[in-house]
Amino acid sequence: MLDAVCTHGGEVCTYNIFDFQKLDPAVIELKRQHLQCPNPDCTGKAYYRRASIDGKAACFGSRYHIAGCDEGRSSEQGSRELQQAQEVRQLLLAGEEVRFDFSPVAVKGRSEPVTPLAATKADTRPGSSPDKVNKSAKPASIGMDKALASLMRGSGLDTSETVIQLDGRFNFKAKNLFVNFADAEPQASAADVKPKMFWGTISHTDADLEWLNPSDCDDVGIPIARYKKAILARFGITDRRDLEGAGLILYGKCFWNRSKTRKIIELWDAERIFISVLTD
Ligand SMILES: [Zn+2]
Known part of the structure; x- marks a missing residue:
């Protein structure tokens, strides 16, 4: 995908990858969770992947193209x-x-x-x-x-x-x-919290790879610091870019952070998680 539609802040605008990657990093962080496939029949939620150190170009992509969308190439x-x-x-x-x-x-x-x-x-x-x-x-x-x-x-x-x-x-x-990250509902009290299978795609992580941010919404955070070593090793992840656009499913619990501004999804353990890293 050379273009992506951004709906951040209620404004709809189309970016091509060359312009998007030149934006201020703080602006990229704001916009990257509001990207869509540019095909109006598809509008699948999309991700931005930064350029890699070893020379792979920055790109847009989506794990949600509808069948037959021209923007989704076969792999x-x-x-x-x-x-x-x-x-x-x-x-x-x-x-x-x-x-x-x-x-x-x-x-x-x-x-x-x-x-x-x-x-x-x-x-x-x-x-x-x-x-x-x-x-x-x-x-x-x-x-x-x-x-x-x-x-x-x-x-x-x-x-x-x-x-x-x-x-x-x-x-x-x-x-x-099965609950998409965008539909995650925090439980009222710790005693009520029932684990579910939360799923979606990863937009980006923090610099230390301890916090996953879904593409599906921007009010959910998934801390992985506790299990980071095991998870990164199991899925062969060495760089933040490896997680950009990756599919994610995990068994865990959803609750509010202390200030009730962000939903937290906590992993059950280091095993009950699967990350579908992009292979190209
Ligand atoms: Zn599409």
Whole structure:
């Protein structure tokens, strides 16, 4: 994307990347959470990625292009996400209960695949023995990467009545479990705070990579300082730019900061988070 539409402060204006990157850094920080795809039929929420030290140009992009948007170029990562979204759509159509699998997802090209202990062949390939499947099969499962891909591609997971089972005992309707950062509602008191699966994309971080700011809204902050080392290592993140435009899903709790000016989403632990770093 060479252009992006900015809606900051109620004014709509189109920037090209060459002008945008020359803006004052403070102005960029204000505007970057209000960017959209310039295609008026799409208007997918967009991100700005700064130029890298090793010479990659600054760019605009969006993880939310509608199908067929000319601004969204095809990539291996994009095709994989579409495939995952399609698989989730099939699961939702089947209407059966779905088990949520929190096992750490292998990050392509960054670490060795992790084979979850619970994932047996019968579990991941329903239908391979048709006679026994219906009565003895465990529920189908989805993991964090597939859930995130399908949410970003609008599979309907966040509006579905399908029952999602967590940790083998908690059942939630999908529509009550998956919450985009823009829709996060802080709970009134600590005792009320129930964890949910929050998702969206990252606009940018602070200089120390301890604070994630979503692209989806500008009143939510996600502190990661406590788990920073483990998270950055697991997803191969070494630079702020790696997180700009990355997809994010996490299990956590939402509450107000002390002055009630900002919603805070706190991670459950270092494991229940998945970051879909852009691969190009
Ligand atoms: Zn688009």
